[in-house]
Amino acid sequence: MPEAEMTRDQINFRIVGPCRGPTGYDNQVRQLCKGLAENKRLFEFYEFAWGPVSLPQDWLSPLSQTQPPLLVKPGVTLHFVMPPQVQPCNDTYNVNFTMFEASTIPREWALHSMQHDHVIVPTASSANAWIRSGVSEDKISICPLGIDSEIFKPGIPAGNIGRIRGKAVHEYRTRLLNISDFIPRKNITGLLLAWLDATTDADDAVLILKACLYQHELYNWLQNEIRAMERRTGKTFEKAAPVFWITDVLHPAAMPSLYAVATHYISMSHGEGWDLPMMEAGACGLQLIAPRHSAYENWMDERWTCFIPSYEIDVPHFYPPTLLSGLRFWQPEHDAAVDIIKQAVKGQQLCSQSAAEAIRGRFTWANTTKQVLNIIDNVYGRGA
Structure with missing residues (x-):
């Protein structure tokens, strides 16, 4: 020095x-x-x-x-x-x-x-x-x-991001959003399984997944995981509420209108250092659903967050064991996540307060x- x-x-x-x-x-x-x-x-x-x-x-x-x-x-x-x-x-x-x-x-x-x-x-x-x-x-x-509180705020007009099953995405009553790099730590497969178990094709709901997919082999892995889920549960995703995928990289200025499309933001990650999309979504007025662990417990508040109970697990397969030997991550409880998603799909209010004021005033x-x-x-x- x-x-x-x-x-x-x-x-x-x-x-x-x-x-x-x-x-x-x-x-x-x-x-x-x-x-x-x-x-x-x-x-x-x-x-x-x-x-x-x-x-x-x-x-x-x-x-x-x-x-x-x-x-x-x-x-x-x-x-x-x-x-x-x-x-x-x-x-x-x-x-x-x-x-x-x-x-x-x-x-x-x-x-x-x-x-x-x-x-x-x-x-x-x-x-x-x-x-x-x-x-x-x-x-x-x-x-x-x-966050940039001038950009991420309630009242932004919703973007028209497309249609699925003959209906505009923004016209579904309940719209859950997740934005993630497509890496196993984000546990998108866990979120998909919870969605499969929680919803039916009669539900007026949609899961919006914006996934940054950088590696083709991960896409193949996801397809294999989806087929395995369907075999284990005996239920196909056609029998669940729709899943709308966004894989394009969006201009940063388009992100507030994407958040405005959704009613809820959900994560089932195995561990986070922060999670900026969760914070931006809360600043835009979305109801927040997060696992109770890691950074989520530090900056989020149960008055405006619906927490999914979680438990510690050994380092999962998504990191080389020689690098992270002995480290502990977390597993969100599947059944609790299913119950929370069902409540959201029914239109129930999950939290007593909005996250927007708390986040925009402090962060x-x-x-x-x-x-x-x-x-x-x-x-x-x-x-x-």
């Missing part, structure tokens, strides 16, 4: 992370770059390639494209990557803003994190995962993520940027 102590408002930043893709990490980097610019902090940006899909160039803000090097040497390199991907800069402080979905982190992650000057995570669940794995509590700070990218700057100020002795 550098020897000279920096002073407030003189810290210049080097930002390293993904920015061109559709993932939550990419969006987080884009929003933090925007926030630093609005706070008149100077920064240079270096892209860390992440994932196989890039958004079109004209969808991206100039602030989230590679910036030229600063004329003044940066004082802090703020990384937005997994710990083993951090390439420390010897002449700056190195801070990594990251997260994880399990109860602890891999040993390799812990060893790398111990070499970083500081680690920022969005929730206590991630902080505890680092601490349980041997990383000093003094090295970790918590900074929640946010904004402006607040996230402010907290990141305060953490760095506090850590390096310049006051809050």
